[in-house]
Amino acid sequence: MRFEPDPVMLGHNQFIGVSHLSQDAGRTREERFSDVARAGEVIAYSVSQGVRGMMLSTHPRARDILDYLKAEGLALEMNMYPLIPYAQGYVRRMNAVGLTGMVREILGQASLKTKADIALYGSLGYLKRDLRRLLGAFVDIEMLLFKDFNVKAVFLHDAFVDLSLALGAGEEVLSFSDHVRRRYGAEPGFVTMNFPLLVRSFREWGIERPLVMTTFNSAGFQMNPSREACERALEEGDASVVAMSTLAAGYLRPAEAYDYVYSLPKIDSVVVGVSTVEHTAETFSIIRERREGAARAG
Amino acid sequence: MSEDIKAGVVGLGKMGVAHLAILNAIDGVAVVAVAEKQRLVRKALGSVLPGVNLYSDYERMLGSEDLQAVFITAPTALHVRVAQDCLERGLDIFVEKPLGLSGAEARHLAPLAAGNDAVAMVGYCKHFVETFREAKCLLEQESLGRPLYFSSHMYVSQLFTVGSGWRYKKESSGGGVLNILATHLVDLLLWYFGDVSKVSCFTRSHYSAEVEDFVHAYLDFEEGPSGSLDASWSVRGYRLPEIKIEVQCENGSLTVTEDYLKYNLDTDGSSRTLYKQDLFEPVEVYVGGAEYTREDRHFIDCVKSRRTPETDIACGYGVQAVTDAMYASAEAARLVEVVPL
Known part of the structure; x- marks a missing residue:
C-alpha cells in the first residue's frame, strides 16, 4: 500500500531554538518558547486549521511539548513524525565525553530508567560486536518519548542519512527501515540534503518508494548538488517527498515560496515552521490556496 | 580522465x-x-x-x-x-x-x-564558508577603507560539566578552547588582517582541570587593526559553534558570522546584509557542512x-605562532611579541 504522509506537517525547529537564518534568531526563539504554553498555542491553532502532522526531534524540550499535548487532549488528534536521533546533542556530548563515553552514557541512562521498555540486547560488550543492533537500541531509546502517541513515520536525521549515503552504507539504512517497520509499525523516513544521491543509492539498495524529507525552495538553498538536479530527481525518481526548508530558513516570503513548491510535481507534503498564531494563519491560508490551485491544475 | x-x-x-x-x-x-x-x-x-x-x-x-x-x-x-x-x-x-x-x-x-x-x-x-569568503573580498576592496579596530568571538555551548577525552588533556590537545576551537577564529583574523605583532591574553578554567575554558585576548596586527578575541566552549545559547567578527574601518563597518555578512558605508550611508542564502553555492555531496x-x-x-x-603549512604556522604567544602571555601575565616560525 502506498504510504501517504499528512499533506502539511508542523515543524519543530522554532520551538527548540533552532533558526537556520541565524543563531541570533534561534536564541530569540529559544527564549520565546521556554514557556511551553506558547508552543502549545501555535500547535493548538494549527490543529484547529486542520493540520494533523507534527515533526518532533528528541530535544530536551520535546518532552515538555509532548506532555502539553497530552494534557490538552491534543495527543490523539495528531500524527507524530519523530526525527531521530537528536544529532546535535550527540555531537556536543561526544565532544564533551568522547565517543565511547557518549555511548555508555546513553545506554546507561536508558537502562536505568526504562530497562523494561527496551530490549537492550544484553550488555554493552555484546552491542560492541554488532553495529546494527547498537543502532536499533539507539532508535528504541529515542522512541520512548513517543510511546503514547500515533507515530505514522519515523525520520532518520539528515546527519545520519547523508553520512550513510556518502559511505554507501546500504545495510545500515535497510536495518533502520526494517526496525522501524517491525517494532513500531511505522513508515521509515529519511531526511537528506543530497536528494539525487539518495534516489540513486536507494534504487541500488532496492528500497522502493522511500519517504524522503528534503530541501525544496526557490532560492535553491541547500539543494545539492544543484537545484536542477534535485528537480530532475523529483521528476524521475519514485519517492514520497516531504519538502523542507521551503522558506529557505525564513529567507523567502511565504507567497513566493509556496508558488514554487506547488509548481513542482510529486510533492506529497510540506513541513512548515510557524512561531505565532498570526504567522500560522497567514502561512496556512497561502498553503491551502496554492495546494488547491495545484490540485485543480492536476 | x-x-x-x-x-x-x-x-x-x-x-x-x-x-x-x-x-x-x-x-x-x-x-x-x-x-x-x-x-x-x-x-x-x-x-x-x-x-x-x-x-x-x-x-x-x-x-x-x-x-x-x-x-x-x-x-x-x-x-x-x-x-x-x-x-x-x-x-x-x-x-x-x-x-x-x-x-x-x-x-x-x-x-x-x-x-x-x-x-x-x-x-x-572557515576559508570555505561563503560568508567569511565574501568578507575577505570586501575587506580587500577599497570601499571600506583601512581596518582600524575589531572585536570577535567564538562560542559554543559544549562544556558545563567536567570534560573527558583527549580534548581536555593538555598533552594530547595542546590546550583548551583556544587550541581546539578558537584557532579557526585566529586563522580568519590572520587571513583578513596579516601578521600579528603583539598579544595580551588572559585565560580561565572552571570545568577543565588541565586546559582553559575561557579566553580573552587583545591582538595587535603589524600593518592592520588591533582588537579583541573572546572564546569559550562554556557559554550558553550557542547550539552550534559561532564566530562573529565586527570590524571598524576608515569608511564603514563590517560584521560577519557563519550565517550573514553586514556592512555599512559612510560614503553613501548605505547598509547591506547578505545572508548565507544569498551567497549559497551547492556542493557535490553534503556531509555535515559544505x-x-x-x-x-x-x-x-x-x-x-x-x-x-x-x-597551507605557512597558514598553520601563522596560527600556531599567535596561539603560542597567547598562551605565553596568559602564563606570564604580560604583553608578548609574536615570533614568526
Whole structure:
C-alpha cells in the first residue's frame, strides 16, 4: 500500500531554538518558547486549521511539548513524525565525553530508567560486536518519548542519512527501515540534503518508494548538488517527498515560496515552521490556496 | 580522465569520519586504507566499507599501502608525528587543524614538505564558508577603507560539566578552547588582517582541570587593526559553534558570522546584509557542512595540479605562532611579541 504522509506537517525547529537564518534568531526563539504554553498555542491553532502532522526531534524540550499535548487532549488528534536521533546533542556530548563515553552514557541512562521498555540486547560488550543492533537500541531509546502517541513515520536525521549515503552504507539504512517497520509499525523516513544521491543509492539498495524529507525552495538553498538536479530527481525518481526548508530558513516570503513548491510535481507534503498564531494563519491560508490551485491544475 | 588519487585516513573521530565519507562520495579520489586505534570503530567501518584496508597502527598502513595522499585526523598530539612520517615518504598530506601542539613542535614540517615537493594543507575550513569568503573580498576592496579596530568571538555551548577525552588533556590537545576551537577564529583574523605583532591574553578554567575554558585576548596586527578575541566552549545559547567578527574601518563597518555578512558605508550611508542564502553555492555531496566538501575538493585539485593549497603549512604556522604567544602571555601575565616560525 502506498504510504501517504499528512499533506502539511508542523515543524519543530522554532520551538527548540533552532533558526537556520541565524543563531541570533534561534536564541530569540529559544527564549520565546521556554514557556511551553506558547508552543502549545501555535500547535493548538494549527490543529484547529486542520493540520494533523507534527515533526518532533528528541530535544530536551520535546518532552515538555509532548506532555502539553497530552494534557490538552491534543495527543490523539495528531500524527507524530519523530526525527531521530537528536544529532546535535550527540555531537556536543561526544565532544564533551568522547565517543565511547557518549555511548555508555546513553545506554546507561536508558537502562536505568526504562530497562523494561527496551530490549537492550544484553550488555554493552555484546552491542560492541554488532553495529546494527547498537543502532536499533539507539532508535528504541529515542522512541520512548513517543510511546503514547500515533507515530505514522519515523525520520532518520539528515546527519545520519547523508553520512550513510556518502559511505554507501546500504545495510545500515535497510536495518533502520526494517526496525522501524517491525517494532513500531511505522513508515521509515529519511531526511537528506543530497536528494539525487539518495534516489540513486536507494534504487541500488532496492528500497522502493522511500519517504524522503528534503530541501525544496526557490532560492535553491541547500539543494545539492544543484537545484536542477534535485528537480530532475523529483521528476524521475519514485519517492514520497516531504519538502523542507521551503522558506529557505525564513529567507523567502511565504507567497513566493509556496508558488514554487506547488509548481513542482510529486510533492506529497510540506513541513512548515510557524512561531505565532498570526504567522500560522497567514502561512496556512497561502498553503491551502496554492495546494488547491495545484490540485485543480492536476 | 586521470586516475583516482589513492588516499589513506589516520584517525576516525568525528572529522575523520566526515572526511572519509566525503572522499568516498566525490570523484577523483579513492580511500583505500584507514588507520584507527579503537577496535569498535574499525569493526563498524569494516562492515560499512569492506573494500577499505583497516589498520590499528598508522605506520603499518604507510608501510603496506601504495598511497599518494593521507588525511591526518587523529588527536592533535599525533598530527606532527604522522605528518612527518608521511612527508618523509613523499606523500601529500591534509592535516586537521590545529597543525600541532606548538610551533616548536611543527617547525620542521614546512622545509620537509618543500624538500619533498609535497602538497600539504591544514584544515582551516572557515576559508570555505561563503560568508567569511565574501568578507575577505570586501575587506580587500577599497570601499571600506583601512581596518582600524575589531572585536570577535567564538562560542559554543559544549562544556558545563567536567570534560573527558583527549580534548581536555593538555598533552594530547595542546590546550583548551583556544587550541581546539578558537584557532579557526585566529586563522580568519590572520587571513583578513596579516601578521600579528603583539598579544595580551588572559585565560580561565572552571570545568577543565588541565586546559582553559575561557579566553580573552587583545591582538595587535603589524600593518592592520588591533582588537579583541573572546572564546569559550562554556557559554550558553550557542547550539552550534559561532564566530562573529565586527570590524571598524576608515569608511564603514563590517560584521560577519557563519550565517550573514553586514556592512555599512559612510560614503553613501548605505547598509547591506547578505545572508548565507544569498551567497549559497551547492556542493557535490553534503556531509555535515559544505565547507568540508569544498576543502577536500580544493586539496584533491591541488594534489592533481601540484598547486599550493590556500590553507597551507605557512597558514598553520601563522596560527600556531599567535596561539603560542597567547598562551605565553596568559602564563606570564604580560604583553608578548609574536615570533614568526
